[in-house]
Amino acid sequence: MATPTSQHSIVIVGGGSAGIAIASSLLARSSDLDIAIIEPSDKHYYQPGWTMVGAGVFDAPSTVKPEAAVLPSGVKWIPAKVATFEPHNNCVVLENGQAVGYQQLVVCPGLKLNWAGIEGLEETLGKNGVTSNYRYDLAPYTWELVQNLSAGKAIFTQPPMPIKCAGAPQKAMYLSCDTWRSAGKLKDIQVQFYNAGAVLFGVADYVPALMEAVNGYGIDLQFGHTLTKIDGAAKQATFTKTLADGTKESITTHFDMIHVVPPQTAPDFIKASPLADAAGWVDVDPSTMRHKQFANIYAAGDVGNTTNAKTAAAARKQAPVVAHNVLAAMGKAKGTASYDGYGSCPLTVSKGRIVLAEFLYGGKVAPTFPSWLNNGKRPTRLAWFLKASILPWIYWNAMLKGREWFARPALTS
Numbered sequence: 001m002a003t004p005t006s007q008h009s010i011v012i013v014g015g016g017s018a019g020i021a022i023a024s025s026l027l028a029r030s031s032d033l034d035i036a037i038i039e040p041s042d043k044h045y046y047q048p049g050w051t052m053v054g055a056g057v058f059d060a061p062s063t064v065k066p067e068a069a070v071l072p073s074g075v076k077w078i079p080a081k082v083a084t085f086e087p088h089n090n091c092v093v094l095e096n097g098q099a100v101g102y103q104q105l106v107v108c109p110g111l112k113l114n115w116a117g118i119e120g121l122e123e124t125l126g127k128n129g130v131t132s133n134y135r136y137d138l139a140p141y142t143w144e145l146v147q148n149l150s151a152g153k154a155i156f157t158q159p160p161m162p163i164k165c166a167g168a169p170q171k172a173m174y175l176s177c178d179t180w181r182s183a184g185k186l187k188d189i190q191v192q193f194y195n196a197g198a199v200l201f202g203v204a205d206y207v208p209a210l211m212e213a214v215n216g217y218g219i220d221l222q223f224g225h226t227l228t229k230i231d232g233a234a235k236q237a238t239f240t241k242t243l244a245d246g247t248k249e250s251i252t253t254h255f256d257m258i259h260v261v262p263p264q265t266a267p268d269f270i271k272a273s274p275l276a277d278a279a280g281w282v283d284v285d286p287s288t289m290r291h292k293q294f295a296n297i298y299a300a301g302d303v304g305n306t307t308n309a310k311t312a313a314a315a316r317k318q319a320p321v322v323a324h325n326v327l328a329a330m331g332k333a334k335g336t337a338s339y340d341g342y343g344s345c346p347l348t349v350s351k352g353r354i355v356l357a358e359f360l361y362g363g364k365v366a367p368t369f370p371s372w373l374n375n376g377k378r379p380t381r382l383a384w385f386l387k388a389s390i391l392p393w394i395y396w397n398a399m400l401k402g403r404e405w406f407a408r409p410a411l412t413s
Contacts, residue, residue, distance in 0.1 A: 004091045004101030006078075008036040010326060011092060011102035013082055015039025015067055017047075017399070018108035018301030018315040024072045024402030025323035030332050036076040036100065038092065044070045045136055046395055048312050051168055051348065054133040054142035054259075055175035057388060064136065070400050082109070085273045087294045104326045105294075107275060107282050108301040109267055111164060111310065117263040124232025129257045133172050134164075145257045146176045151188035152256030155237060157227045159263040160196040164302050164310040167201065167345040167357065169193075169261045170210070176259075177217035178350040191217060192253075194225040194239055202309075203363040206347065206355055209378055213349040225251070227260065266303055281305035286361065287338045289322050296329060298322045307361060309343030316399045317342045321409045337409035342366060346387040347379075354383035368406060 010026065012019045015037045023035055049063035071077050081095040085107075091099045113134055115122050124130045131142040154176065158169035173193055180186040193214075200210050200221070214221060222239075228250075229238035238252045265271065271280035275291060282299035283292050286306045291297040300318040302310040317339060324337035341361025346354045356376050360366045367376040374382045398405050 001089050002086055002091055002093050002099035004099045006036075006098070007101040008076065009034040009102070009330070010036070010104045010106065011100055012037045012106045012108065013092060014107070014109035014301065014303075015041070015044065015071065015077070016108065016110050016301065017312050017395075018110075018319060019106070020044070020070050020072070020400045021315060021319035021402070022106055022108065022300060022322050023075050024400060025320045025404065026326065026402075027072050027074065028402035028404075029323060029327055031074075035072075035074070036078055037071065038078045038080060038082060038094070038100065039067060040079060040081045042067050042079065046392060048165070048395070049392060050133045050136065050139040051171045051175070052388065053139035054131075054146075054172055055179065055348070055351065056143045056147070057175075057351065060136060060140050062392075065396070070396075072402070082269050084269060085275055087274055087297060090296070103296065104329060105297045106322055106326065107270070107297065107299040107303060108315075109270065109303055111302040112265050112267045114263045114265055117159075118227055118260065119229040119238075120232065121230050121260060121262070124230055125260075128232030129235060129255065130230060130232050130260060131257070132260045132262070133168065134261055142172065142176075142259060146179050149180070149189060149257050150185050153190045153192065153254060155253070155255045155258040156191070156193050157225075157237075157258070157260050158193070158195040158197065159261055160226060161202075162310055163261060163264045165312075165345060166309055167347045169195075169259070170200070171348045172259050173219065174213055174217070174347075174349045175351060177219065181217065182351075186217065190220070192220045192222060194222045194227060194237075196224070196226040198223050201347075201357070203357060203359050203365065205363075205365050205377055206357045209355045210347060210349065213379075230258070230260070270303055275299075277305050279305065286341065288325050288336060289318055289339055290325060298326060306339075306341070308339075308341040309345060309359070311343045311345060312395065312399075313344035313358075314342060317407050317409075319399070320404045320407055324409060324411070335411040335413050337411055339409065340366075346383055346391075348384070348387065349379045352381060352384050353379035354387050355379045356383035356386070 052058040277283040327333035
Protein backbone atom coordinates (compact mmCIF):
# COMPACT_ATOMS: atom_id res chain seq x y z
CA MET A 1 0.00 0.00 0.00
CA ALA A 2 1.45 3.33 -1.08
CA THR A 3 2.04 6.31 1.20
CA PRO A 4 0.81 9.54 -0.45
CA THR A 5 3.56 12.09 -1.09
CA SER A 6 0.98 14.81 -1.75
CA GLN A 7 -2.66 15.33 -0.88
CA HIS A 8 -5.53 17.23 -2.54
CA SER A 9 -9.24 17.59 -1.88
CA ILE A 10 -10.07 16.66 -5.49
CA VAL A 11 -7.82 14.78 -7.89
CA ILE A 12 -8.71 14.55 -11.58
CA VAL A 13 -6.99 11.92 -13.72
CA GLY A 14 -6.87 13.26 -17.27
CA GLY A 15 -6.51 16.81 -18.56
CA GLY A 16 -8.44 16.36 -21.78
CA SER A 17 -11.92 17.63 -22.62
CA ALA A 18 -13.70 16.09 -19.65
CA GLY A 19 -10.97 16.75 -17.08
CA ILE A 20 -10.53 20.45 -17.84
CA ALA A 21 -14.29 21.02 -18.14
CA ILE A 22 -14.92 19.35 -14.79
CA ALA A 23 -12.18 21.33 -13.05
CA SER A 24 -13.61 24.57 -14.45
CA SER A 25 -17.17 23.64 -13.51
CA LEU A 26 -16.03 22.83 -9.98
CA LEU A 27 -14.27 26.18 -9.62
CA ALA A 28 -17.25 28.03 -11.08
CA ARG A 29 -19.27 26.64 -8.17
CA SER A 30 -16.63 26.95 -5.45
CA SER A 31 -13.56 29.02 -6.29
CA ASP A 32 -11.43 28.00 -3.30
CA LEU A 33 -11.21 24.27 -4.03
CA ASP A 34 -7.92 22.37 -3.82
CA ILE A 35 -7.78 20.55 -7.19
CA ALA A 36 -4.96 18.65 -8.90
CA ILE A 37 -5.03 17.32 -12.46
CA ILE A 38 -2.78 14.41 -13.42
CA GLU A 39 -2.01 14.68 -17.14
CA PRO A 40 1.22 13.56 -18.87
CA SER A 41 0.73 15.45 -22.15
CA ASP A 42 1.85 19.06 -22.54
CA LYS A 43 -0.64 19.58 -25.39
CA HIS A 44 -4.43 19.78 -25.40
CA TYR A 45 -6.28 18.86 -28.59
CA TYR A 46 -9.68 19.77 -29.98
CA GLN A 47 -10.16 16.35 -31.52
CA PRO A 48 -13.55 17.02 -33.18
CA GLY A 49 -11.65 19.36 -35.50
CA TRP A 50 -9.49 16.64 -37.01
CA THR A 51 -12.25 15.53 -39.39
CA MET A 52 -12.21 19.05 -40.79
CA VAL A 53 -8.40 19.03 -41.01
CA GLY A 54 -8.63 15.86 -43.08
CA ALA A 55 -10.99 17.69 -45.44
CA GLY A 56 -8.87 20.82 -45.81
CA VAL A 57 -11.37 22.99 -43.90
CA PHE A 58 -9.29 23.55 -40.72
CA ASP A 59 -5.53 23.66 -40.39
CA ALA A 60 -4.07 21.30 -37.78
CA PRO A 61 -2.48 23.97 -35.52
CA SER A 62 -5.93 25.49 -34.88
CA THR A 63 -6.90 22.28 -33.05
CA VAL A 64 -4.13 22.32 -30.43
CA LYS A 65 -3.07 24.50 -27.50
CA PRO A 66 -0.50 24.05 -24.72
CA GLU A 67 -1.98 22.17 -21.78
CA ALA A 68 -0.86 25.00 -19.52
CA ALA A 69 -3.01 27.44 -21.54
CA VAL A 70 -6.26 25.56 -20.83
CA LEU A 71 -5.55 24.61 -17.22
CA PRO A 72 -7.86 26.61 -14.90
CA SER A 73 -6.11 29.13 -12.67
CA GLY A 74 -5.32 27.71 -9.25
CA VAL A 75 -5.39 24.06 -10.31
CA LYS A 76 -2.17 22.12 -9.69
CA TRP A 77 -0.89 20.25 -12.75
CA ILE A 78 0.91 16.98 -12.11
CA PRO A 79 2.60 16.06 -15.44
CA ALA A 80 2.85 12.32 -14.91
CA LYS A 81 1.36 8.98 -15.95
CA VAL A 82 -0.83 6.91 -13.66
CA ALA A 83 0.30 3.39 -12.82
CA THR A 84 -2.61 2.22 -10.69
CA PHE A 85 -5.30 3.16 -8.18
CA GLU A 86 -5.62 2.28 -4.51
CA PRO A 87 -9.25 3.21 -3.83
CA HIS A 88 -9.26 1.69 -0.33
CA ASN A 89 -6.25 3.89 0.43
CA ASN A 90 -7.69 6.95 -1.35
CA CYS A 91 -4.65 7.47 -3.52
CA VAL A 92 -3.45 7.35 -7.12
CA VAL A 93 -0.04 5.75 -7.72
CA LEU A 94 2.06 7.31 -10.48
CA GLU A 95 4.55 5.56 -12.76
CA ASN A 96 7.40 7.43 -11.04
CA GLY A 97 6.47 5.72 -7.78
CA GLN A 98 4.92 8.73 -6.11
CA ALA A 99 1.36 8.57 -4.77
CA VAL A 100 -1.25 11.33 -4.75
CA GLY A 101 -3.90 11.24 -2.06
CA TYR A 102 -7.46 12.53 -2.51
CA GLN A 103 -10.80 13.01 -0.81
CA GLN A 104 -12.70 12.86 -4.10
CA LEU A 105 -11.37 11.33 -7.33
CA VAL A 106 -12.55 11.97 -10.90
CA VAL A 107 -11.29 9.57 -13.57
CA CYS A 108 -11.33 10.81 -17.16
CA PRO A 109 -8.17 9.80 -19.05
CA GLY A 110 -9.99 9.08 -22.32
CA LEU A 111 -9.57 5.79 -24.14
CA LYS A 112 -6.72 3.96 -25.87
CA LEU A 113 -6.34 3.93 -29.63
CA ASN A 114 -4.95 0.46 -30.24
CA TRP A 115 -2.96 1.01 -33.44
CA ALA A 116 -1.06 -2.21 -32.73
CA GLY A 117 -4.37 -4.10 -32.86
CA ILE A 118 -4.16 -4.17 -36.67
CA GLU A 119 -1.17 -6.13 -37.97
CA GLY A 120 1.24 -3.99 -39.98
CA LEU A 121 -0.61 -0.72 -39.39
CA GLU A 122 1.92 1.10 -37.21
CA GLU A 123 4.73 0.54 -39.73
CA THR A 124 2.80 2.10 -42.61
CA LEU A 125 0.80 4.92 -41.04
CA GLY A 126 1.45 8.22 -42.76
CA LYS A 127 2.78 6.65 -45.95
CA ASN A 128 1.77 4.22 -48.71
CA GLY A 129 -1.66 5.84 -48.84
CA VAL A 130 -2.51 4.80 -45.25
CA THR A 131 -3.95 7.53 -43.03
CA SER A 132 -6.30 8.29 -40.14
CA ASN A 133 -8.06 11.41 -38.89
CA TYR A 134 -7.85 9.90 -35.40
CA ARG A 135 -4.31 11.25 -35.04
CA TYR A 136 -3.29 14.92 -35.07
CA ASP A 137 -0.22 14.40 -37.24
CA LEU A 138 -2.05 12.19 -39.77
CA ALA A 139 -5.16 14.28 -40.49
CA PRO A 140 -3.18 16.59 -42.85
CA TYR A 141 -1.98 13.48 -44.71
CA THR A 142 -5.63 12.52 -45.27
CA TRP A 143 -6.18 15.83 -47.05
CA GLU A 144 -3.00 15.33 -49.08
CA LEU A 145 -4.17 11.90 -50.22
CA VAL A 146 -7.66 13.14 -51.09
CA GLN A 147 -6.25 15.96 -53.20
CA ASN A 148 -3.81 13.70 -55.03
CA LEU A 149 -6.09 10.74 -55.76
CA SER A 150 -7.56 10.94 -59.27
CA ALA A 151 -8.53 7.33 -59.85
CA GLY A 152 -8.45 3.94 -58.10
CA LYS A 153 -9.89 2.53 -54.90
CA ALA A 154 -10.41 4.43 -51.63
CA ILE A 155 -11.30 2.39 -48.56
CA PHE A 156 -12.68 3.72 -45.27
CA THR A 157 -12.89 1.46 -42.21
CA GLN A 158 -14.76 1.33 -38.90
CA PRO A 159 -13.77 -1.09 -36.10
CA PRO A 160 -16.06 -2.78 -33.57
CA MET A 161 -17.75 -0.47 -31.08
CA PRO A 162 -17.23 1.30 -28.79
CA ILE A 163 -15.13 4.01 -30.42
CA LYS A 164 -14.88 7.73 -29.88
CA CYS A 165 -17.22 9.66 -32.18
CA ALA A 166 -18.90 6.76 -33.97
CA GLY A 167 -19.73 8.96 -36.95
CA ALA A 168 -16.14 10.05 -37.63
CA PRO A 169 -15.21 7.11 -39.89
CA GLN A 170 -17.97 7.96 -42.35
CA LYS A 171 -17.52 11.72 -41.98
CA ALA A 172 -14.05 11.33 -43.48
CA MET A 173 -15.56 9.33 -46.35
CA TYR A 174 -18.34 11.78 -47.19
CA LEU A 175 -16.04 14.81 -47.14
CA SER A 176 -13.52 13.01 -49.35
CA CYS A 177 -16.25 12.02 -51.80
CA ASP A 178 -17.55 15.59 -51.90
CA THR A 179 -14.07 16.86 -52.79
CA TRP A 180 -13.68 14.25 -55.53
CA ARG A 181 -17.13 14.97 -56.92
CA SER A 182 -16.44 18.71 -57.02
CA ALA A 183 -13.18 18.04 -58.89
CA GLY A 184 -14.89 15.67 -61.36
CA LYS A 185 -12.87 12.71 -60.07
CA LEU A 186 -15.48 10.67 -58.20
CA LYS A 187 -16.59 8.76 -61.31
CA ASP A 188 -13.08 7.27 -61.53
CA ILE A 189 -12.75 6.37 -57.84
CA GLN A 190 -14.26 3.26 -56.26
CA VAL A 191 -15.22 4.08 -52.67
CA GLN A 192 -15.83 1.31 -50.13
CA PHE A 193 -16.85 1.50 -46.48
CA TYR A 194 -15.83 -1.57 -44.47
CA ASN A 195 -17.77 -1.46 -41.21
CA ALA A 196 -17.33 -4.08 -38.47
CA GLY A 197 -20.90 -3.43 -37.37
CA ALA A 198 -24.22 -4.32 -38.96
CA VAL A 199 -25.70 -0.83 -39.39
CA LEU A 200 -24.56 2.48 -40.84
CA PHE A 201 -25.36 4.44 -37.67
CA GLY A 202 -26.61 3.37 -34.26
CA VAL A 203 -29.62 5.71 -34.13
CA ALA A 204 -32.02 4.61 -36.87
CA ASP A 205 -33.68 8.03 -37.30
CA TYR A 206 -30.56 9.40 -38.97
CA VAL A 207 -29.88 6.49 -41.32
CA PRO A 208 -32.18 7.57 -44.21
CA ALA A 209 -30.31 10.87 -44.69
CA LEU A 210 -26.97 9.06 -44.49
CA MET A 211 -28.10 6.46 -47.02
CA GLU A 212 -28.96 9.28 -49.42
CA ALA A 213 -25.35 10.43 -49.16
CA VAL A 214 -24.06 6.87 -49.60
CA ASN A 215 -26.16 6.33 -52.71
CA GLY A 216 -25.42 9.78 -54.09
CA TYR A 217 -21.69 9.18 -53.91
CA GLY A 218 -21.99 5.57 -55.13
CA ILE A 219 -20.34 4.14 -52.02
CA ASP A 220 -20.10 0.36 -51.66
CA LEU A 221 -21.11 -0.60 -48.11
CA GLN A 222 -19.55 -3.72 -46.60
CA PHE A 223 -20.93 -4.61 -43.16
CA GLY A 224 -19.52 -7.23 -40.80
CA HIS A 225 -15.93 -6.59 -41.95
CA THR A 226 -13.15 -5.93 -39.41
CA LEU A 227 -9.74 -4.74 -40.60
CA THR A 228 -7.10 -7.09 -39.22
CA LYS A 229 -3.97 -6.54 -41.35
CA ILE A 230 -2.40 -3.96 -43.65
CA ASP A 231 0.49 -4.42 -46.06
CA GLY A 232 1.27 -0.82 -46.93
CA ALA A 233 3.98 -1.47 -49.50
CA ALA A 234 1.76 -3.90 -51.41
CA LYS A 235 -1.33 -1.71 -50.80
CA GLN A 236 -3.30 -4.69 -49.50
CA ALA A 237 -5.87 -4.66 -46.68
CA THR A 238 -7.11 -7.84 -45.03
CA PHE A 239 -10.51 -8.04 -43.33
CA THR A 240 -12.20 -10.69 -41.24
CA LYS A 241 -15.77 -11.09 -42.48
CA THR A 242 -18.45 -12.43 -40.16
CA LEU A 243 -20.90 -14.60 -42.08
CA ALA A 244 -24.61 -15.05 -41.39
CA ASP A 245 -24.03 -18.34 -39.55
CA GLY A 246 -21.43 -16.75 -37.29
CA THR A 247 -18.41 -18.25 -38.99
CA LYS A 248 -15.60 -16.04 -40.26
CA GLU A 249 -13.55 -15.79 -43.41
CA SER A 250 -10.56 -13.69 -44.44
CA ILE A 251 -10.78 -11.27 -47.37
CA THR A 252 -7.86 -9.33 -48.86
CA THR A 253 -8.37 -6.39 -51.19
CA HIS A 254 -6.27 -3.73 -52.92
CA PHE A 255 -6.40 -0.02 -52.11
CA ASP A 256 -4.89 3.17 -53.43
CA MET A 257 -5.88 5.08 -50.30
CA ILE A 258 -7.20 3.79 -47.00
CA HIS A 259 -8.52 5.74 -44.01
CA VAL A 260 -8.16 3.53 -40.93
CA VAL A 261 -9.92 3.83 -37.60
CA PRO A 262 -8.12 1.71 -34.99
CA PRO A 263 -9.85 -0.52 -32.44
CA GLN A 264 -10.31 1.26 -29.11
CA THR A 265 -10.26 0.15 -25.50
CA ALA A 266 -9.96 1.58 -22.03
CA PRO A 267 -6.35 2.50 -21.12
CA ASP A 268 -4.29 -0.39 -19.78
CA PHE A 269 -3.92 1.16 -16.30
CA ILE A 270 -7.71 1.39 -16.11
CA LYS A 271 -8.36 -2.17 -17.32
CA ALA A 272 -6.01 -3.57 -14.69
CA SER A 273 -7.41 -1.46 -11.85
CA PRO A 274 -10.06 -2.10 -9.17
CA LEU A 275 -12.21 0.56 -10.84
CA ALA A 276 -12.91 -1.45 -14.00
CA ASP A 277 -15.86 -3.63 -14.93
CA ALA A 278 -15.41 -6.97 -16.70
CA ALA A 279 -14.88 -5.23 -20.06
CA GLY A 280 -12.24 -2.88 -18.67
CA TRP A 281 -14.22 0.37 -18.45
CA VAL A 282 -14.73 2.37 -15.25
CA ASP A 283 -17.89 1.03 -13.63
CA VAL A 284 -20.19 3.98 -12.90
CA ASP A 285 -23.85 4.74 -12.38
CA PRO A 286 -25.11 6.02 -15.75
CA SER A 287 -27.05 8.90 -14.18
CA THR A 288 -24.81 10.25 -11.39
CA MET A 289 -21.47 9.12 -12.92
CA ARG A 290 -20.46 7.91 -9.45
CA HIS A 291 -18.55 4.64 -9.20
CA LYS A 292 -20.79 1.74 -8.27
CA GLN A 293 -18.43 0.49 -5.55
CA PHE A 294 -16.37 3.47 -4.40
CA ALA A 295 -18.56 6.38 -3.32
CA ASN A 296 -15.86 9.07 -3.60
CA ILE A 297 -14.88 8.20 -7.18
CA TYR A 298 -16.49 9.46 -10.38
CA ALA A 299 -15.75 9.05 -14.07
CA ALA A 300 -16.54 11.07 -17.17
CA GLY A 301 -15.71 11.17 -20.85
CA ASP A 302 -14.74 8.15 -22.91
CA VAL A 303 -13.46 5.92 -20.08
CA GLY A 304 -16.80 5.18 -18.41
CA ASN A 305 -18.98 2.13 -19.10
CA THR A 306 -22.09 4.23 -19.73
CA THR A 307 -23.87 3.46 -23.01
CA ASN A 308 -23.84 7.00 -24.41
CA ALA A 309 -21.84 7.91 -27.52
CA LYS A 310 -18.23 8.73 -26.69
CA THR A 311 -18.17 12.32 -27.95
CA ALA A 312 -17.01 15.73 -26.74
CA ALA A 313 -20.69 16.69 -26.55
CA ALA A 314 -21.25 13.91 -24.03
CA ALA A 315 -18.29 15.09 -21.95
CA ARG A 316 -19.70 18.63 -22.05
CA LYS A 317 -22.97 17.41 -20.51
CA GLN A 318 -21.30 15.05 -18.04
CA ALA A 319 -18.87 17.64 -16.66
CA PRO A 320 -21.37 19.76 -14.69
CA VAL A 321 -23.11 16.60 -13.43
CA VAL A 322 -19.86 15.30 -11.98
CA ALA A 323 -18.90 18.75 -10.65
CA HIS A 324 -22.18 19.15 -8.78
CA ASN A 325 -22.20 15.62 -7.38
CA VAL A 326 -18.60 15.87 -6.18
CA LEU A 327 -19.43 19.08 -4.33
CA ALA A 328 -22.61 17.53 -2.91
CA ALA A 329 -20.51 14.65 -1.58
CA MET A 330 -18.24 17.25 0.08
CA GLY A 331 -21.22 19.03 1.65
CA LYS A 332 -20.81 22.07 -0.59
CA ALA A 333 -23.97 21.56 -2.70
CA LYS A 334 -27.45 20.11 -2.31
CA GLY A 335 -29.35 17.65 -4.46
CA THR A 336 -28.17 15.14 -7.05
CA ALA A 337 -27.36 15.99 -10.65
CA SER A 338 -28.32 13.55 -13.41
CA TYR A 339 -26.87 12.84 -16.85
CA ASP A 340 -29.41 11.73 -19.45
CA GLY A 341 -27.01 10.13 -21.92
CA TYR A 342 -26.88 13.10 -24.28
CA GLY A 343 -24.49 12.76 -27.18
CA SER A 344 -24.11 14.64 -30.42
CA CYS A 345 -22.51 13.75 -33.72
CA PRO A 346 -22.43 16.34 -36.53
CA LEU A 347 -22.41 14.02 -39.56
CA THR A 348 -20.70 15.95 -42.35
CA VAL A 349 -22.30 14.54 -45.49
CA SER A 350 -20.70 17.26 -47.65
CA LYS A 351 -18.82 20.51 -47.33
CA GLY A 352 -21.55 22.91 -46.31
CA ARG A 353 -24.16 20.45 -45.02
CA ILE A 354 -24.38 18.38 -41.87
CA VAL A 355 -26.87 15.98 -40.31
CA LEU A 356 -26.77 17.06 -36.66
CA ALA A 357 -27.47 13.85 -34.77
CA GLU A 358 -28.42 14.44 -31.11
CA PHE A 359 -29.69 11.68 -28.87
CA LEU A 360 -30.03 10.39 -25.30
CA TYR A 361 -29.68 6.98 -23.70
CA GLY A 362 -31.52 4.37 -25.73
CA GLY A 363 -31.10 6.32 -28.96
CA LYS A 364 -33.92 8.77 -28.16
CA VAL A 365 -33.61 11.73 -30.53
CA ALA A 366 -33.10 14.98 -28.60
CA PRO A 367 -32.65 18.02 -30.85
CA THR A 368 -31.37 21.23 -29.29
CA PHE A 369 -33.05 23.46 -31.87
CA PRO A 370 -36.66 23.50 -33.10
CA SER A 371 -37.23 21.76 -36.43
CA TRP A 372 -38.03 25.03 -38.23
CA LEU A 373 -34.51 26.22 -37.44
CA ASN A 374 -32.61 22.96 -37.94
CA ASN A 375 -34.13 19.66 -39.09
CA GLY A 376 -31.80 17.29 -37.28
CA LYS A 377 -32.76 14.34 -39.48
CA ARG A 378 -31.78 16.14 -42.69
CA PRO A 379 -28.49 17.79 -43.70
CA THR A 380 -28.58 21.56 -43.14
CA ARG A 381 -26.32 24.56 -43.66
CA LEU A 382 -27.00 25.75 -40.12
CA ALA A 383 -25.49 22.56 -38.71
CA TRP A 384 -22.41 23.09 -40.88
CA PHE A 385 -22.08 26.64 -39.57
CA LEU A 386 -22.27 25.29 -36.02
CA LYS A 387 -19.59 22.67 -36.69
CA ALA A 388 -17.24 24.92 -38.62
CA SER A 389 -17.58 28.19 -36.74
CA ILE A 390 -19.50 27.98 -33.47
CA LEU A 391 -18.60 24.68 -31.77
CA PRO A 392 -14.81 25.23 -31.76
CA TRP A 393 -15.34 28.62 -30.10
CA ILE A 394 -17.74 27.11 -27.57
CA TYR A 395 -15.21 24.37 -26.81
CA TRP A 396 -12.28 26.69 -26.06
CA ASN A 397 -14.23 29.58 -24.52
CA ALA A 398 -17.22 27.97 -22.78
CA MET A 399 -16.85 24.25 -22.12
CA LEU A 400 -13.23 24.48 -20.93
CA LYS A 401 -14.00 27.64 -18.93
CA GLY A 402 -16.88 26.23 -16.88
CA ARG A 403 -19.58 28.11 -18.79
CA GLU A 404 -22.40 25.58 -18.99
CA TRP A 405 -24.49 26.95 -21.86
CA PHE A 406 -27.13 24.35 -22.81
CA ALA A 407 -25.41 21.99 -20.36
CA ARG A 408 -26.64 22.82 -16.87
CA PRO A 409 -27.82 19.57 -15.29
CA ALA A 410 -31.18 18.66 -13.86
CA LEU A 411 -31.19 18.30 -10.07
CA THR A 412 -33.22 16.06 -7.78
CA SER A 413 -33.49 16.47 -4.04
